[in-house]
Amino acid sequence: MDKSRREFLKGTAWMGVAAMAAGHLAAQAAENRPGCAAGAPMHGFRVAPMKRVRVGFIGVGARGTPAVKRIAQIPGCEVTAISDINPVRLDAVQKWMKENGYPAPKEWSRNGDQDAWKGLCDSDVCDVVYSATPRPLHCPINVYAMAHGKHVLQEVPGAFNLEECWATVEAAEKFRRHCMMLENCTYGEEEMLVFNLIKKGKLGEIVQAEVGYQHDQRSLQYNPRDGVFWRIDRHMKHHGNYYPTHGLVPAGRCLDINRGDRFEYLVSMETKSASFEAFGQANFPADDRVVGVDGKPFNRHTQRMVKGDINTCLMHTAQGKTLSLIHNVCTPRPYDRGNLFMGTKGIYRSYPSLLMAWEEKIGDGGAHKYFDEAKAQKIKEEYRHPFWKVAGEIAKKVGGHGGMDFVMDLRWAYCLQNGLPLDTDVYDLATYSSIVELSERSVNARSSAIDFPDYTRGGWKTAQPFTVDEIDMGKFDFSSKPVKGGNA
Ligand SMILES: NC(=O)c1ccc[n+]([C@@H]2O[C@H](COP(=O)([O-])OP(=O)(O)OC[C@H]3O[C@@H](n4cnc5c(N)ncnc54)[C@H](O)[C@@H]3O)[C@@H](O)[C@H]2O)c1
Structure with missing residues (x-):
């Protein structure tokens, strides 16, 4: 193991003791890493076309x-x-x-x-x-x-x-x-719409995004289909946002994370834990007894959670943008991914409603002046992402979260079949997944700032930003293999 890696691991073992020092250690280790373990960087990586x-x-x-x-x-x-x-x-x-x-x-x-x-x-x-x-x-x-x-x-x-x-x-x-x-939400119709609007400059330079994952899973987590409690296990034992990606990755693409910008540091704060406890007391008998993934029994009537109900992270990028990220899977409320973007020329928000306004509507003082619903729908049609224009109908027929799962699958299949780089790479996987540990470290250290490792080792500075690409659906011969629909 090289020296910088040892230093880095020391940093992770030290979790929760002194955040300033821990954040510094993480940054130092990332900067010091001597380059790839045994290969070249993976930005833009592609393999020969795989016809099958x-x-x-x-x-x-x-x-x-x-x-x-x-x-x-x-x-x-x-x-x-x-x-x-x-x-x-x-x-x-x-x-x-x-x-x-x-x-x-x-x-x-x-x-x-x-x-x-x-x-x-x-x-x-x-x-x-x-x-x-x-x-x-x-x-x-x-x-x-x-x-x-x-x-x-x-x-x-x-x-x-x-x-x-x-x-x-x-x-x-x-x-x-x-x-x-x-990360299927990256291919959601509205996530791709705002990506297209941002790339076309409608919102100007983006300065802040507010996203998250709010999904009432009390019943799902406490009544797993197979009786295996892997979901609630994290809640029972750790602070932090253990499921960060659904709102985050689409926003990261809009912010060019790892492609011209990068997350530098985050702070994370958490509420007390109350909702799972209230749910457990109301729904399970006092003598409830189930077995956790660690083999130890627990009682859902009395079980206390370590993670608080709502975790909020605030991230700062190298180019001076901020992104707030909320995780909440236990208060009673409708599903929400946030999807709020603010730029120098306007605002976009979707989920639950589609709200947009930019300079032609708000001028320089426009409180309460979103485009009306008809105009928002017109913009949605005009700026529908090319993926959705060509694949939307077939994706909705096959299904998977309203079709976005199928758009995602079509896209990676298209890239592999045509020898293109995939839309997101291993550095994206690592950067976004890091929030699980970084948020826990910050909460444990009274919300102190914790640095992100730079998995690209500086490659983010020269990597090409995302563009609005097209799938050439003509390359998929659906006549030879007509879709049957109904993936669920
Ligand atoms: N992208 C999304 O929208 C989304 C939604 C839900 C879950 N997820 C993710 O998908 C993953 C799976 O979630 P799920 O809801 O399908 O869970 P699940 O429990 O329904 O399915 C997991 C499957 O893995 C099998 N399995 C467990 N251990 C195995 C082993 N050692 N070898 C082979 N198979 C094994 C289980 O038997 C089960 O069939 C999780 O990582 C979750 O975070 C993503």
Whole structure:
């Protein structure tokens, strides 16, 4: 292990003691890292066009099974392998594949062996591993799959602490494989609309974004479908934002994070914990007893959480922008990702409503003057992102969060089939996933500022900003493989 890495790890072990020093250590280690572990930087990384993309799935639960159905329908993609420790899930996928006329994928893990997914990675039946497993498996799968020659598409967050982020970056650099985080909201119709508006200059220079993930999951987390409590486990044991990416990654793309700008530091603050406790007392008997993922029993009636109800992070970028990020999965409220962007010429907000105003409406003193609904809809049509123009109809037919999941899948498939770089790379996966640990460190240190590691090692300064690209849908021969629809 090189010296800078040892220093860095010392920094993470020191979590929560003195934030000023910890933040300084993280920055120092990032600056000192001597370059890639064993390969070239991954910005703009591409591989030869893959006319046939063979995909192996690890984890075919709530996320993985609909993904199998979507990817099986993409021309040029084949689902050739599946791994899940739950045979019921394997059976359901095999049944769907058979009923819809697709060849049976090869299976791993039917016997419940927790490590059998490695056999899928060792095999030569797939080129790409699509991982939709519980979060503790994400980094082990990233590293092992890339070491065995597979490109990785990883669910969110792509890693769970700084050590896992570095391990994933180093594996991608060493083994020269793609490792993309499957941040589906980046491909949402409204997220792509605001991206297009920003790239066309309608909002001027963006100075602040306010995003997040607010989704009442009290029932989901306390009543998991398989009886496995991996979601609530983090809540019970750690502070910080452990699920940061849904609002964040689309906003990071608008802010050119890792491509001309970078997150420098964050501060994070948390409320007390109250809502899970109230829910537990109201919904479970006093003698409730379930077993957590660590094998220890707990009682949902009396269980206390470490994480507070609402975590808020504020991030500062090298180019002087700020981004606020909220995480709240336990107060009773409608779903919300925020999606608020403010620039030198205007404002955009969506979720729940579509609100826009820029200079033609507000002039220089325009309180309460958003465009009316009809005008907002007109702008939405005019500036619909090219991805959605060409793929929107088919994506809505196939489905997955209103079609955005299918737009995302079409996009990475298109990039792989045509030898293009993927939209987000391993540095993005690491940067955004870092917030899990950085936010916890900040909360533990009375909201002191904590530096982000620079996984690009300065490469962000020269990396090309995102552009508004087009999928040439003509390259997908849907006539040879008409979509069936219904991924859920
Ligand atoms: N992008 C999104 O919108 C979104 C939404 C929900 C969840 N997620 C992410 O997707 C991932 C999966 O979430 P989910 O809701 O599908 O969970 P889930 O519990 O429904 O599915 C996980 C599956 O992994 C299987 N599994 C567990 N250990 C395994 C092992 N050792 N080998 C093989 N299979 C194993 C389980 O049997 C299960 O079928 C999580 O990382 C979560 O953060 C993303």
